[in-house]
Amino acid sequence: xxxxxxxxxxxxxxxxxxxxxxxxxxxxxxxxxxxxxxxxxxxxxxxxxxxxxxxxxxxxxxxxxxxxxxxxxxxxxxxxxxxxxxxxxxxxxxxxxxxxxxxxxxxxxxxxxxxxxxxxxxxxxxxxxxxxxxxxxxxxxxxxxxxxxxxxxxxxxxxxxxxxxxxxxxxxxxxxxxxxxxxxxxxxxxxxxxxxxxxxxxxxxxxxxxxxxxxxxxxxxxxxxxxxxxxxxxxxxxxxxxxxxxxxxxxxxxxxxx
Numbered sequence: 156x157x158x159x160x161x162x163x164x165x166x167x168x169x170x171x172x173x174x175x176x177x178x179x180x181x182x183x184x185x186x187x188x189x190x191x192x193x194x195x196x197x198x199x200x201x202x203x204x205x206x207x208x209x210x211x212x213x214x215x216x217x218x219x220x221x222x223x224x225x226x227x228x229x230x231x232x233x234x235x236x237x238x239x240x241x242x243x244x245x246x247x248x249x250x251x252x253x254x255x256x257x258x259x260x261x262x263x264x265x266x267x268x269x270x271x272x273x274x275x276x277x278x279x280x281x282x283x284x285x286x287x288x289x290x291x292x293x294x295x296x297x298x299x300x301x302x303x304x305x306x307x308x309x310x311x312x313x314x315x316x317x318x319x320x321x322x323x324x325x326x327x328x329x330x331x332x333x334x335x336x337x338x339x340x341x342x343x344x345x346x347x348x349x350x351x352x353x354x355x356x357x358x359x360x361x362x363x364x365x366x367x368x369x370x371x372x373x374x375x376x377x378x379x380x381x382x383x384x385x386x387x388x389x390x391x392x393x394x395x396x397x398x399x400x401x402x403x404x405x406x407x408x409x410x411x412x413x
Contacts, residue, residue: 228265232258267303267337288322289314292329292347300337306344314351315411324385325358325407328393331378332360332405340364340403354411356391361404366397 174182235258242251289311300307317325329347336342342364350357369379379395382405386393391409 228261232261232265235261263304264341267299267305270299270303286319286322286326288317288326289349291322291326292349295330295333296345296347300333300345303337305337305342308344308346310346310348310350312348312350314349314356315354317356321389321409321411324389328382328385328405328407329358329360331382332403335378336360336362336364336403340366342402356407356409356411358407359404360406361402363402366399366401366403368399369395369397 170186172185174185176182235254239251239254239258242248242254289309293309296307296309333345333347336345340362342362345360345362348357348359348361382395383393386407386409389407389409391407394406394408395403396406397403
């Protein structure tokens, strides 16, 4: 219970107890209250400190990943260019054209991954502001996929308002699927559908990328276990459909009070 005393808001923990007489007959009720304002403030401060620490660690990890990814990509592109020059010197135009195409693909993929990592670094600064799921999904597609030349579509229909825990877990489930489409599947098109009807909520992420065999992915690979864990936490069902050369479809289904 929250009480405004004029000196600031106070948090009270109240308990109602039944009062009986010597024969066990009900006499009435008594309310006992305890001021837990300082406890709540200390808990909030601890949560803010933990969030700040997690944010710092995440930014450091992303900075390392960005450095390693860029360094590896540049090294790979230098090797391609050296081999390309050698092919030109040996008058092998077909070989040179193939190498030039691979060099272009490598550069485009590097740009995609850099956009993704920079977006994740900005995301870590979001703080503890509440997350609007449709808005957050649209912001991700605009900042990463579309700016990287990927055709990205978001369709929202009848999705109910979600509490913070559901919104956060569904958002990060979608992020795992989108990251796979961008980094590994090298998809040219992705579609995110968020629909709800009569208490049934569906989040689906589909891409036209290279696809994979879910049975052959090592434990923890492609973030599949993380997605399954989030789906289980939400009490829903996760299905992953993919095969080599046929894209991928990740679908979460959950049921909530209408």
